[in-house]
């Protein structure tokens with residue numbers, strides 16, 4: 141069908157003239173479960189994970205899946221059963237990780253705005269580490285831990301101030317960014333942490349951004365972090381682990397990100413060269429484990445030719461697929477069956493009442509109403525960011541495993557949406 145391999149291949153492929161994910165024809169799923177529908181390949185997730193596992197073979201390393209990328213319980217189960225820990229950013233994500241089978245020591249807790257209540261719960265279940273992002277947070281965490289009669293394991297998220305060369309909304313390791321502790325303040329913050337009674341310093345972490353497709357920013361960040369490790373340990377504060385965050389990019393539209401094992405080959409060589417090869421390593425990949433493992437199926441509702449643009453109006457919208465509206469992101473859009481007839485150029489848009497509700501611009505399609513399309517690379521930061529805007533129920537989700545099909549989330553109905561609301565007397 142298409143000359144270049146589809147993002148998500150080999151699990152995503154045309155067989156004859158039908159688009160398949162693993163052994164399942166996607167049109168069968170659209171017919172059975174309706175649209176919009178997210179479909180994920182278990183094999184694609186495990187193969188993305190395997191690239192990291194190969195990269196870390198023989199090392200002391202643990203992969204903590206950053207579950208904000210896709211936090212559906214069955215997706216978490218796939219990673220928990222494959223031996224992953226989790227990186228969480230809220231109390232809700234803590235409960236999700238536990239519900240999927242993780243235990244406290246499998247969990248690390250990131251994020252700039254942890255509440256006392258979230259800290260307490262995380263201490264009660266005995267999480268492995270708090271990735272602390274400011275000195276005031278250190279004080280609060282120490283106080284909460286002291287009340288509970290425990291010491292909180294902490295790492296400080298340092299800001300290496302390198303440009304990850306990605307979209308400004310998803311670059312997090314630069315000065316002038318809300319995340320992390322500035323490189324020049326890090327040593328003072330570590331002395332502060334070591335002096336607080338409710339804390340136990342266990343590591344250092346960084347996370348420079350997301351959808352990173354080059355190796356150089358990672359190598360720069362690693363050097364900057366290791367400079368700090370040298371200085372902090374010389375000051376008498378040992379760091380048992382180094383957590384290098386997530387951020388590796390995926391293929392949306394011809395990007396060529398390094399494979400996880402190739403990236404880590406270079407990073408491990410640098411760690412070895414600087415004498416840190418035997419140190420315990422943690423990483424927090426999100427997008428790169430799930431992004432190319434999922435698609436969103438949608439039905440063409442109407443074709444609306446216009447003077448300046450033609451619109452292809454589909455039943456998925458910005459509440460299901462928020463990335464184009466948020467970051468002007470690109471998702472490839474392909475038909476579930478090759479379409480007969482000449483293609484025209486369309487903006488593919490949803491039904492939501494916002495001009496920002498678009499899914500793809502200037503796409504050549506020979507679509508007709510009733511046809512199904514697949515929005516590709518939709519496994520990460522789609523369902524987990526979905527909303528009910530315009531009182532649209534969130535989509536259903538299906539996980540395929542070979543020829544097996546598991547409905548992992550039912551489509552949200554009106555009653556689900558208004559369950560917590562109260563009418564006036």
Ligand SMILES: *Cc1c(COP(=O)(O)O)cnc(C)c1O
Pocket residue numbers: 206208209227229250251347349350351385386387388424425426427428
């Ligand atoms: C979002 C996030 C991640 C995961 O980022 P990806 O780009 O999805 O790999 C990892 N660590 C932290 C602290 C994050 O905020």
